[in-house]
Amino acid sequence: MNLIDEFRDKQSILALKKLIEKEIKNPINIMEICGGHTHSIMKYALPSILPKEINFIHGPGCPVCVMPRNRIDIAIKLASMKDNIFCTLGDLLRVPGSDFSLIDLRAKGADIRALYSPLEILEIAKENPNKNIIFFAIGFETTTPMSALLLEKVIELNLKNIFFHINHITVPAPIEAIMDDENVQINAFLGPSHVSVITGFEIYKPIAAKHKTPIAVSGFEPVDIMESILNIVRQSNKGTFEVYNQYKRAVSKKGNIKAQNLVAKYFEPCDFEFRGLGVIKNGGLKLREEFGDFDASKQFDCMVLSKNENKACICGKILRGLAKPYDCKVFAKACTPRNPIGSCMVSSEGACAAYYRYSKVNV
């Protein structure tokens, strides 16, 4: 038995399934905020063993999916500039910009690198003193502390050739925006546990109270998700709307204060345009004014004209929980992981990618 096996244990899953079946009284629309949950739910085929009253709705919690095309175009512009080495995390490289993706640009010879950890940039900068190293920072509260730590190291080491393009976003703001849409019918949320490791689980309290929706901060393994669903079912039956911390093994009430302080030292809130959701007040972060020397958006020409999104793509609706990937006319036809039209099909956290990968046909 190890930390993984325990949370994929057959007997525990089947026992939780029985309890959910026994206790469920009303249909419940559960939005999984994070794309990681969508993938776990589909990978373990949980809808096939859960009662039909449980309806999963994918939320906006995939940093690649919610990145507007304009920011992808800025990334492409920065990566195209002579003497720049462009670094970013994971599958942002695949997202189509107005004309092509970063991966296409890399095939044409641009120096574009996918990082496993932002701190790799320190080595890249030392090895390439005559180049500008651009870090295109992306992600929710989970990855922001790493960007802040990188900046702290850059200042400490007095490195002058590293620049940050900050695209960090926060989880509560888009959730508020979704709940304020009167068409949305969400009865409960699965909250991403890795975000709460940093923020603490209390950040969801105002949302749960204001919108009268239970929120279960859940781990990503099938036992975690099943346990969280059982809690949601029980809260729904009782009519309570509390924040349940399922992921007690790593999430505390207040979170990682040291990481929060590090983020606050270098970043401040800003309005941010979310793909499919529009501009959300204080939905993102930017570098504080005093760190302008490191800010790629100030040090380089980032003006771009972006083309409109493809009209057939309904990623925006999917991200608001108003449509499922199957409802999209181009899903699994013109839009596939290899030829994505929308970023929900690109990202390994994206809803369309999860539905395509694991369940495009009923088995």
Add this chain to the structure above:
Amino acid sequence: MKNISLAHGGGGEEMNELLDGIFKIFNNDILNAANDAAILGNIAFSTDSFVLNPIFLDDEINIGKLCVCGSINDILMVGAKPKYLSLAFILEEGFKIKKLNKILQSIQKECFKAGVLVVCGDTKVVPKGKGDEIYINTTALGEIIAKKETKNIKAGLSVLVSGDIGRHGASVLIKRNQLEADIKSDCKILNKEVLELLENNVKVIAMRDATRGGLSAVLNEWAKQSGNDFLIFEEKIIIQDEVLGLCELFGYEAYELANEGTFVLCVEKEDEQKALEILRKYNKNANIIGEVLKEKASRVILQNSFGAKRFLEVPKGELLPRIC
């Protein structure tokens, strides 16, 4: 498809598209059989090129051992005994002779173990910066003992895997990213277990080593080639905890990670235990993982421990780590 991308070398859907698309001009029955090695009468013939970054994974495993194992295993997979090997090197200017020596010694050692002779070769040098230290091409020849062809896959066969999966791919990732984990590549020649299966007349129908694209690529290729569905039981596939941990960290599927000493077999149901006994002598993690179904929809269906099913997709794109 306008340009070659890194994904075209990944052993997944993009590479298949390349083979089924522009490479189809070489259309002939021998090539179209799509076995690991071409079958020319009683001769098995296979070629492969090796690029590895970094070129040394540990004291024992490096691009030299890999190039011998890769080619020899391809010959074994069609039921042949490997006999001869050619070696062609593309070296980058400035490459250390000491490193080359170490690689050649690994090649020599593996060839000796397999009873294979290096009978011809070639060396080219490219200017500094125009290569990645060293590329090796190998061609292997072998003598067919009991011909195994993937075209003979049919409903009712048992599917076995000769060991735990994903260790080679994971060990490369560990080394490349300077991480620390107790993961050793499975890279090895499979001559002993394969020849024992053949000499004992175990009713093996087809074999394939699960290299690029991993277990997932092999099963999907077989499903496509035979037209049959494959039902695979997830809990029967053994994955080392450290490999699983790495996959969790980066967001990869262990089924898609490369192996270099693990192969997949289709065996007549009546002989599945006999095959398993032999395989377990060489790797305790060998297992019967599923069966070939009658349904003709070319799908690989993965059933998890609590009975839910999903598809095991063909690997796609380049492996990129997840964002969060």
